Amino acid sequence: MAPAGTPYAAVARLNAALSKALADPTTRASLQSRGVDVTPGPPQMFMDLISSEIARWRPIIQAAGIRAE
Numbered sequence: 647m648a649p650a651g652t653p654y655a656a657v658a659r660l661n662a663a664l665s666k667a668l669a670d671p672t673t674r675a676s677l678q679s680r681g682v683d684v685t686p687g688p689p690q691m692f693m694d695l696i697s698s699e700i701a702r703w704r705p706i707i708q709a710a711g712i713r714a715e
Contacts, residue, residue: 657689 665686
């Protein structure tokens with residue numbers, strides 16, 4: 647994630663660096679051993695995932711009356 651308004655070129659550079667790190671078998675295995683689901687992809691794929699999770703959980707959170715403290 648990056649702050650809103652971050653130039654796409656900067657996001658693309660961060661994504662490329664992260665993808666390179668996640669391509670390393672040792673790094674990947676270390677993360678997976680800690681329960682991290684390693685799924686590198688383009689920035690839009692992550693944005694789509696976040697949007698779908700918000701849509702999925704918003705009604706449940708609202709119905710339960712959950713509030714951030």
